[in-house]
Amino acid sequence: MIVERKVKIVTEQHNINKPPIQEGFPMKEWTIEVYILDQNGEEHPARCFTKVVYNLHPSFANPIQTFTEPPFKCTNEGWGEFELMIDLYTTEKGGKNTVVHDLNFAKPTYENIHKVVFKNPSQALQQILRETGPLPSDEERKTKKADASGRSKKRAYDIEKIAEGLPKLGEDDLLQVIQMIHDGKSDNTYMQNNVDAGEFTVDLYTLSDEVLTQLWELLNRVGLIA
Structure with a gap:
């Protein structure tokens, strides 16, 4: 971003x-x-x-x-x-x-x-920057939030359930997730990869429908979505 x-x-x-x-x-x-x-x-x-x-x-x-x-x-x-x-x-x-x-x-x-x-400002810096104007991803993020709340067309995934499921994945699956996000990222994708600390952060609402669908299917395959 x-x-x-x-x-x-x-x-x-x-x-x-x-x-x-x-x-x-x-x-x-x-x-x-x-x-x-x-x-x-x-x-x-x-x-x-x-x-x-x-x-x-x-x-x-x-x-x-x-x-x-x-x-x-x-x-x-x-x-x-x-x-x-x-x-x-x-x-x-x-x-x-x-x-x-x-x-x-x-x-x-x-x-x-x-x-x-x-x-690629952090979430904290994004909040500060919003005090002086919208961010490039805000409109897309707003749409996805509306979809997640059922106020828009039906999606093939549930962002809130994806957020709940990802931390439960094993190491190999998490590496696959990071690769999916890297391959499908756009200019509006917010993510940070702190290799030294072993941390990877992503704002799901800034991901494309294609990447979110892939994440949903992965969580389904490993049985983390009921």
């Missing part, structure tokens, strides 16, 4: 009463904050990120600064403009977006908007 969102970088700056380090350039205090935007362009706390790392100009005494609470406010003093990299981290494996930010003193306040991508 690929989820896209827009991030707003807000910068404020003003002169401060300190002797200039570089002649002709007044000293400034500047602040950068990070927000996430919803479908209507309204800003929200960027809770989808667990930390934000600002990579400042190497002339700073502390050029790499990390913040772990929204709005990830970074405040510093200086006289010069420069381009910096801002790393936006999630808890997902490889979950980092990097944006390039132009720190300049042309305006007291200015905003920049960047598109960021979340690849």
Whole structure:
């Protein structure tokens, strides 16, 4: 599953009463904050990120600064403009977006908007992302939930019974299940395979009808569905 969102970088700056380090350039205090935007362009706390790392100009005494609470406010003093990299981290494996930010003193306040991508977000992160808009799989997931509740056309499987039966399978059958899911996955399939921890997680509502039917037939064959 690929989820896209827009991030707003807000910068404020003003002169401060300190002797200039570089002649002709007044000293400034500047602040950068990070927000996430919803479908209507309204800003929200960027809770989808667990930390934000600002990579400042190497002339700073502390050029790499990390913040772990929204709005990830970074405040510093200086006289010069420069381009910096801002790393936006999630808890997902490889979950980092990097944006390039132009720190300049042309305006007291200015905003920049960047598109960021979340690849195969966990269930917890999906819930946070839903606060700012639907996910690609939501419509399909909603349909399958309606089917499972009997409010839509009859299916050849019962998702709730599949969820109950899968944990009861033996190791060989579970390996077969994982292979089925891998072979039949789509861009909207949510799954995570943590080999080190020996854990495999899948959202059944994001699987295709074909894969769900295969899982149903397997559970029938081994006698786990009454």
